[in-house]
Amino acid sequence: MRLSRRIALALLLSSVLCSCVQAGEDPAPLTQETKAQKDARMKWWREARFGLFIHWGIYSVPAGFWKDKPVDGIGEWIMHNGKIPVA
Secondary structure, eight states: OHHHHHHHHHHHHHHHHHHHHTTTTHHHHHHHOOOHHHHHHHHHHHHOOOOOOOOGGGGGTTTTTTTTEEEOOGGGGHHTTTTTTEE
């Protein structure tokens, strides 16, 4: 199960990278920009107060399994759905 999730993540990331190339965007200029250029480019983002939070915390460790058995539901509910003791 964990291997299939890693494969799915790798496919997702590669498709995102490919879509940038297919769209005709050249990713190289972003790696060569100065701090001032990056600040100017990111100004709208900071002012709009957008953000992205990816949580790879404690709920990703069990990855939907408890004592080698699958637990249904979303990760945050694994203790409840799998009847896992706090201890």
